[in-house]
Amino acid sequence: MPALAEDEYTALRADIQEHGVIVPIVIDEDKNVIDGQHRLLIAAELGWKDIPFEIRPGLDETDKKRLACGLNLHRRHLTRKQREQLALTLRQDGLSYRQIGEALRVSHEQVRRDVESTVTDVAVDLPDRIIGRDGKVRPANRPPSVIAKNMAEMRRASESLQQMDVGKLPGKTLDTKRVARLAREQKAAERGKRLARDTTLGDVTLLFGDFREKGMEIDDESVDLIFTDPPYAGESLQLWSDLAKFALRVLKPSGLLLAYSGQAHLPQVLAAMDEHLQWMWQFKADHTGGDSPRWDLNIRNTYKPIVVYCKPPLSVWWELVSDSVTGGREKGLHDFQQAEAETASLLREFTRRGGLVVDPMCGSGTTAAAALRLGLRCIAIEIDQSTYNAATERLQELREELTGDRERRADPDHQDGSGKAEHAG
Numbered sequence: 001m002p003a004l005a006e007d008e009y010t011a012l013r014a015d016i017q018e019h020g021v022i023v024p025i026v027i028d029e030d031k032n033v034i035d036g037q038h039r040l041l042i043a044a045e046l047g048w049k050d051i052p053f054e055i056r057p058g059l060d061e062t063d064k065k066r067l068a069c070g071l072n073l074h075r076r077h078l079t080r081k082q083r084e085q086l087a088l089t090l091r092q093d094g095l096s097y098r099q100i101g102e103a104l105r106v107s108h109e110q111v112r113r114d115v116e117s118t119v120t121d122v123a124v125d126l127p128d129r130i131i132g133r134d135g136k137v138r139p140a141n142r143p144p145s146v147i148a149k150n151m152a153e154m155r156r157a158s159e160s161l162q163q164m165d166v167g168k169l170p171g172k173t174l175d176t177k178r179v180a181r182l183a184r185e186q187k188a189a190e191r192g193k194r195l196a197r198d199t200t201l202g203d204v205t206l207l208f209g210d211f212r213e214k215g216m217e218i219d220d221e222s223v224d225l226i227f228t229d230p231p232y233a234g235e236s237l238q239l240w241s242d243l244a245k246f247a248l249r250v251l252k253p254s255g256l257l258l259a260y261s262g263q264a265h266l267p268q269v270l271a272a273m274d275e276h277l278q279w280m281w282q283f284k285a286d287h288t289g290g291d292s293p294r295w296d297l298n299i300r301n302t303y304k305p306i307v308v309y310c311k312p313p314l315s316v317w318w319e320l321v322s323d324s325v326t327g328g329r330e331k332g333l334h335d336f337q338q339a340e341a342e343t344a345s346l347l348r349e350f351t352r353r354g355g356l357v358v359d360p361m362c363g364s365g366t367t368a369a370a371a372l373r374l375g376l377r378c379i380a381i382e383i384d385q386s387t388y389n390a391a392t393e394r395l396q397e398l399r400e401e402l403t404g405d406r407e408r409r410a411d412p413d414h415q416d417g418s419g420k421a422e423h424a425g
Contacts, residue, residue: 021048055147097115161183209383215360229366254314258346261305306325356379
């Protein structure tokens with residue numbers, strides 16, 4: 001579409017400054033603007049970031065042109081030359097003369113004359129999509145649309161869309177959280193098809209299977225700390241009793257178990273653990289991504305308990321530590337993923353150098369990742385094949401990253417941002 005004339009741009013800027021950006025900026029999944037470039041430029045001039053976006057993924061270049069045309073024509077007045085050039089472009093994209101006429105608000109015969117006056121030989125197939133009388137693009141199937149409230153949401157949605165097969169998106173309007181979840185589900189389905197096998201990455205060992213079976217590979221009284229996040233649902237309560245029995249066997253005397261727990265079944269959790277271990281304390285992990293309302297009780301749940309148990313005798317060797325922790329929100333690999341920074345802070349407090357950490361229900365590998373960064377030995381076990389493969393990928397990438405960092409720091413010729421060489425030690 002042609003650029004706005006100077007007076008039109010000035011009028012639009014004044015209107016936006018008074019009322020804000022009301023019509024969403026339409027972009028593709030790679031953040032290319034399809035409609036709303038002038039609105040976006042004006043918002044940038046004003047320093048605004050809280051502007052609405054609508055993401056249309058999975059469109060080819062022809063789709064984008066048709067969509068831009070449909071969204072613009074009911075707001076724009078074109079000169080004859082602009083109309084002729086646009087008619088030619090749409091014809092080359094595969095629209096019939098009648099469809100172009102409906103879009104440009106002229107007869108199909110006028111479109112024919114416009115095209116023929118510009119070029120004498122245009123031969124293209126009829127399109128499989130149409131532009132309706134209202135100027136909107138209507139493909140055979142309704143395309144998906146993603147609504148983002150601001151630039152931060154737009155970037156997150158774009159990142160999710162770039163990592164997935166957008167052709168599998170449902171033909172409906174989606175919010176950014178739904179898109180992120182669909183991206184995780186697509187990746188999980190792909191990982192679930194791949195073979196899972198036990199893996200050792202430096203001081204971290206990943207075991208695929210049920211901890212009640214694979215855990216038998218861990219020696220008695222060899223573990224300094226168990227850190228884990230079991231399922232919270234009522235049907236999983238038996239896991240807590242099995243976890244306590246496992247901990248009693250593998251923990252060293254005075255070894256600790258820290259486990260996230262839900263609130264609903266906390267009494268049953270504590271009763272199961274009390275049968276085998278010694279109660280020590282409860283930590284509080286504050287929610288940073290918003291609260292979790294329990295509408296049946298009218299309670300806004302703002303934290304998760306972390307129960308702390310000990311294999312007797314209790315021996316306090318650590319420094320004074322707060323019982324309230326938080327580490328941000330991370331859900332990129334799993335809906336129930338915990339924050340690595342939060343986990344690392346607790347491993348740092350309760351594990352001596354060279355200690356062995358075990359996570360018998362490791363999910364996407366947060367405990368193992370934190371241990372790898374801290375230089376701790378770790379054994380992590382996961383029963384779900386897709387989730388286990390996600391943890392393996394995560395740890396492989398992290399180990400490559402850390403190994404590369406160490407090599408760069410050890411290289412006497414490596415330059416930092418100031419131009420000075422970095423030296424190990």
